Amino acid sequence: MSEEKKSLNFLEQIIEEDLANGMPKENLRFRFPPEPNGYLHIGHTKAIGISFGLGERYNAPVNLRFDDTNPAKEEQEYVDAIKKDVSWLGYQWDQELYSSDYFQELYDWAVQLIKDGKAYVDSQTSEEMREQKGTPTEVGKNSPFRDRSVEENLDLFNRMKEGEFEEGTYVLRAKIDMASPNMLMRDPLMYRILKKAHHRTGNDWVIYPMYDWTHGESDYLEQISHSLCSLEFKPHRELYNWFRDNVYEYSKSDFPNPPKQREFSRLNLSYTIMSKRKLLKLVEEGIVNGWDDPRMPTISGLRRRGYTPASIRNFIETVGVSKRENVIDVALLEFKIREDLNKTANRVMGVLDPVKVVITNYPEDKEEVLIAENNPEDENSGTRMVPFSREIYIEKEDFREEANKKFFRLKLGKEVRLKNAYFITANSCTKDADGNITEIQCTYDPLTKSGSGTEESKRKVKGTLHWVSVKHAVKAEVRAYDRLFLDEAPDAHKDKDFMEFVNPDSLEKIEAFVEPSLQTAKIGDRFQFQRLGYFNVDDDSTPENLVFNKIVGLRDNWAKKK
RNA sequence: UGGCCUAUGGUGUAAUUGGCAACACACCGGUUUUUGGUACCGACAUUCCAGGUUCGAGUCCUGGUAGGCCAACCA
Numbered sequence: 049m050s051e052e053k054k055s056l057n058f059l060e061q062i063i064e065e066d067l068a069n070g071m072p073k074e075n076l077r078f079r080f081p082p083e084p085n086g087y088l089h090i091g092h093t094k095a096i097g098i099s100f101g102l103g104e105r106y107n108a109p110v111n112l113r114f115d116d117t118n119p120a121k122e123e124q125e126y127v128d129a130i131k132k133d134v135s136w137l138g139y140q141w142d143q144e145l146y147s148s149d150y151f152q153e154l155y156d157w158a159v160q161l162i163k164d165g166k167a168y169v170d171s172q173t174s175e176e177m178r179e180q181k182g183t184p185t186e187v188g189k190n191s192p193f194r195d196r197s198v199e200e201n202l203d204l205f206n207r208m209k210e211g212e213f214e215e216g217t218y219v220l221r222a223k224i225d226m227a228s229p230n231m232l233m234r235d236p237l238m239y240r241i242l243k244k245a246h247h248r249t250g251n252d253w254v255i256y257p258m259y260d261w262t263h264g265e266s267d268y269l270e271q272i273s274h275s276l277c278s279l280e281f282k283p284h285r286e287l288y289n290w291f292r293d294n295v296y297e298y299s300k301s302d303f304p305n306p307p308k309q310r311e312f313s314r315l316n317l318s319y320t321i322m323s324k325r326k327l328l329k330l331v332e333e334g335i336v337n338g339w340d341d342p343r344m345p346t347i348s349g350l351r352r353r354g355y356t357p358a359s360i361r362n363f364i365e366t367v368g369v370s371k372r373e374n375v376i377d378v379a380l381l382e383f384k385i386r387e388d389l390n391k392t393a394n395r396v397m398g399v400l401d402p403v404k405v406v407i408t409n410y411p412e413d414k415e416e417v418l419i420a421e422n423n424p425e426d427e428n429s430g431t432r433m434v435p436f437s438r439e440i441y442i443e444k445e446d447f448r449e450e451a452n453k454k455f456f457r458l459k460l461g462k463e464v465r466l467k468n469a470y471f472i473t474a475n476s477c478t479k480d481a482d483g484n485i486t487e488i489q490c491t492y493d494p495l496t497k498s499g500s501g502t503e504e505s506k507r508k509v510k511g512t513l514h515w516v517s518v519k520h521a522v523k524a525e526v527r528a529y530d531r532l533f534l535d536e537a538p539d540a541h542k543d544k545d546f547m548e549f550v551n552p553d554s555l556e557k558i559e560a561f562v563e564p565s566l567q568t569a570k571i572g573d574r575f576q577f578q579r580l581g582y583f584n585v586d587d588d589s590t591p592e593n594l595v596f597n598k599i600v601g602l603r604d605n606w607a608k609k610k
Numbered sequence: 611u612g613g614c615c616u617a618u619g620g621u622g623u624a625a626u627u628g629g630c631a632a633c634a635c636a637c638c639g640g641u642u643u644u645u646g647g648u649a650c651c652g653a654c655a656u657u658c659c660a661g662g663u664u665c666g667a668g669u670c671c672u673g674g675u676a677g678g679c680c681a682a683c684c685a
Contacts, residue, residue, distance in 0.1 A: 054624095055623090055624055055625075055626090057623085057624095081685095082685095083684085083685050085684090085685080115685065117684090117685080118684060118685070120684090121684075121685090173683095174682085174683055177683085178681070178682090181681055182681070183611090183612090183681050184611090184612060184613070184680060184681060185611040185612045185613090185681095186611075186612085186681090187612090188681090215683080216683065218683095219683055228613090229612055229613040229614085229680095230613065230614080230680075231613090231680055231681050232680075232681095234681085237682095237683060239683085240683035241683080242683080256683090258683080258684085258685090259684070259685045260685095262685095263685080279615075279616090279678080279679070280678090280679055280680085281679095281685090282614065282615060282679070282680090283613085283614065283615095283679070283680050284680095285614095286614095311615090313616085313678095318621085324685095366622080366623080366633090366634060366635080367622065367623075368622065368623040368624085369623085370616090370622085370623070371615070371616060372615090372616050372617065372677095372678090373616070373617095373677070373678055374621085374622060374623090375621075375622090376621070376622060376635095377620085377621050377622075377635065377636065379621085379635065379636055380621080380622075380634080380635050380636085382635095383634090383635060383636090384635095386647090386648095390647075390648060391648095395645080395647095421644095424643095424644095424645090424647095424648080425648065425649095454646095456646065457646090465644055466644095467644060467645070468644075469644095498644065499644095505644090506644095509644090510646090511646085512643095512644050512645065512646095513645095514645075576645085576647085578645050578647080579645045579646080579647075580645090581647095602645075602646090602647050602648095603646090603647065603648090604646070604647085605646055605647090606646040607646085608637095608646095609646085
């Protein structure tokens with residue numbers, strides 16, 4: 049057993065240190081805590097991969113906890129989508145939990161804090177409170193209601209809960225320090241009145257706990273050992289600890305293990321955006337056809353596009369974890385799906401931009417069935433039959449009347465190999481009135497049949513073309529995608545809105561011809577269209593109208609040099 | 611008139627914690643090839659700057675500089 053020495057990332061180092069300092073391994077417990085207010089995207093996959101990855105590494109449970117404290121933005125639809133996405137990625141959570149499950153417990157602890165003089169009801173407007181809050185460089189001022197008596201606070205808080213007051217009239221605040229250099233410690237809100245139905249608790253509650261109060265205590269109730277989140281929550285850590293330490297005093301016998309929050313940098317991907325709010329805008333404005341549009345960086349979009357869970361997990365793994373701002377080149381993601389599909393996707397032939405080739409010395413009515421290897425990378429993938437006849441389609445760009453030596457494809461007087469078939473030589477071509485080539489006349493060498501073992505079939509030629517027999521071709525719609533944004537970092541411009549960089553030509557619908565074996569392809573099946581790229585069968589596809597998505601093109605050194 | 615965080619090739623992550631800067635992607639060049647794919651080989655860095663400690667510094671110290679986050683009854 050050769051142990052590959054893999055260096056630990058900083059989170060693993062923290063855990064190893066805790067373990068070394070006496071934390072029992074059984075205490076390790078993690079969580080992934082999405083708010084069900086949108087669809088998961090590739091950025092979330094990093095957070096998912098970190099916490100679930102740690103769970104796998106240390107054989108520790110990982111909870112899926114929905115952070116559902118804002119009924120105004122959350123919906124069951126999102127809960128369902130998130131569960132589907134996490135499962136699809138191949139992760140199994142220990143318990144499915146909801147912050148809303150803890151509303152009563154949270155309320156009781158809040159009452160306790162009030163009794164201890166550590167929280168108070170404020171009756172100012174949000175504007176007034178904002179003014180008193182100060183700025184990062186100026187200390188804040190105490191609220192005039194900061195010193196209300198415990199009795200009055202208790203009464204008010206209870207009446208808030210009972211629904212006696214309108215939204216915006218009262219809030220519960222933690223009494224900490226209005227002069228703290230950390231804005232979050234300047235008497236943060238714990239509860240606000242929200243008279244909205246919650247997707248799980250319905251109308252049971254009209255006061256809802258805020259993130260900071262909820263999140264840490266949910267971690268605590270679940271006895272999460274390491275609460276991992278992204279960097280922007282770093283300033284929240286002080287408050288996280290304040291709440292945690294105060295509550296700990298009330299309940300350490302029931303919940304002996306205080307959790308700790310640690311932060312890592314979130315994932316950014318070039319040529320796209322990673323903000324639920326902005327992604328929602330693309331959906332709402334019809335820039336894309338929904339959250340699962342194959343151009344979206346959402347998990348559901350990537351899934352529909354044809355990405356495999358393995359490719360995404362590999363991607364996340366090689367991206368790594370650190371605390372510095374980063375932008376990952378989308379080329380790495382593309383590499384990961386090619387790497388996966390190269391080994392697993394069967395090869396087929398499809399012509400996206402066809403021009404007809406007539407093999408003039410091939411008998412009019414003759415048809416033969418050729419044997420084609422499904423996947424040269426996989427011995428067990430077998431072979432399939434591909435029909436051949438006198439008339440075939442090839443790609444327009446695979447023929448030129450004349451071209452230099454660097455052009456390995458078909459040109460007049462030159463011979464190329466047809467993949468799995470024969471060698472052909474172009475003799476002439478016909479054009480329409482505009483000079484477009486409409487047909488190419490070739491002759492074939494009958495002795496060069498692929499797999500026949502003849503000396504002729506082993507001739508070396510520079511070019512091998514993919515093709516589809518005209519008579520047997522199956523029509524299919526191919527959707528080819530370009531990046532959704534033309535700028536490398538569309539939402540990083542201070543002076544420009546990300547919408548300005550939307551690529552108007554990110555979707556191209558192509559009427560293509562594919563080989564007949566694809567007639568029976570099922571939704572989700574992935575193929576390599578030889579020489580073109582990887583494609584999958586889209587959800588819209590039917591046996592009558594096949595629809596393929598282009599997942600990603602093959603690496604193309606020729607295109608680069610042109 | 612602040613607090614906190616972060617600086618290693620084009621990108622991202624490493625560096626046995628003070629000992630030959632490594633891996634992957636991208637880019638460039640080559641070999642193989644019935645995919646201009648795959649595979650394989652090669653090229654690609656004065657570790658943000660300036661001082662200091664040390665036989666030895668990406669790592670420690672001092673001082674700068676740059677970038678990020680923090681003023682929602684959002685999470």
